[in-house]
Amino acid sequence: MRQFSSIWATFLSLTALLFLLQGCATPPRLAAVPAQDTTKAEIPGIPSARYWVQTDIEPFVRDAIASSQREHAYLARIGHRGPLPPVNFLAVSGGGDDGAFGAGLLVGWTESGTRPEFRGVTGVSTGALIAPFAFLGPEEDKTLREVYTTIGPRNILLPRGLLAALTSDGMADNSPLFELISRHINSELLARIAKEYQEKGRLLLIGTTNLDARRGIIWNMGAIAASGDPKALDLFRKIMLASAAIPGAFPPVMIDVEVDGKPYQEMHVDGGAQAQVFLYPPRMFDFIRQQGVKVLPRARSAYIIRNARLDPDWAMVERSTLTIAGRAISSLIQTQGLGDLYRIYLTAQQDNLDYNLAYIGADFNAEHKEDFDTAYMRALFDYGYQLGRKGYPWQKAPPGMKVAKTQDSSASKSKPN
16 A cells, blocks of 8 residues: 555564563543443434445445435426436545546546536545535535645644654554544534535435444435534534544544443444445345336446545565565555455446446556655646546546447436435
């Protein structure tokens, strides 16, 4: 994982000390949710805030059906006639400062005049930082440009001392990132997201990892924004921070929850620990059919932005334990990201979605001096911007896989609503 190689190297170099030194104080926390109560835990005041889709898809399906009903009511109010309009989904992956690619691509896409409104937007890690602005559309392009072309390392992290591996919960303090999030995620933006969720049924979903339970969580950010709870804004910001909190590199985000009125805390970290990118649960449409929901003819498309290169990243590896371990972790993350693309592709094939994939090409070779190198991000943003402005050549299958069948985005296909 190139974006945080220096932090990871320091972290790995000190991990061995954990076996030599014992009893060092670490940050306190409330008790974790007992294993048997994991899925019973709720956010006080916002019970519909999230989903445990790995074990219980029903709440997600129920809300997906409700969102479709709100969309139909909205179309009726504005006097829409004829076939239902196409549905477009956007999934934005993790990738650290390589998120500049996705940000630039979206802004360039706007300039091309072909960028659609997305019915659903999902994000993980840096994708979670992009997702709310992508969800709100071209009006927030200026924010994407600002965030990914003007910031540097000091806007993201503050390095900690070497003993942080023993006495703290991360090798760097990410409070500058939380300040950056808080500057752009305010009450006015939350109200706009809530309106899209309530009136049009549009969905904004962000993924984190519950480290205690070792399970992925999908957060319904529209439901949080529309909840009216006084703590909704703070929770919204914390979820974005948690989704980008690389374990060991950055501190986890502690989320207060309750089980039958008893308080607990969950430890949440980077959603990439579970998936680099996600669309929706693969079984969703089958469950919708089982609910007796009428199937209507409609065109659907999925756009996946992978904020990473997919070609092999060659490097001569030193014969040292820590360098080898770091390189292996990077390889695992890269492979996981490719697997996610295949999984989404198979889901798209099953559900007759038009699959579209974008990623950083092998032709981009700007120098990368450090994590969140401003010059590097500017170059990558412009690279994505130029591709988007000219009309990005979306790939119809993951690398190494042939298109299984001709994609047809015409409204004549019958798909679940």
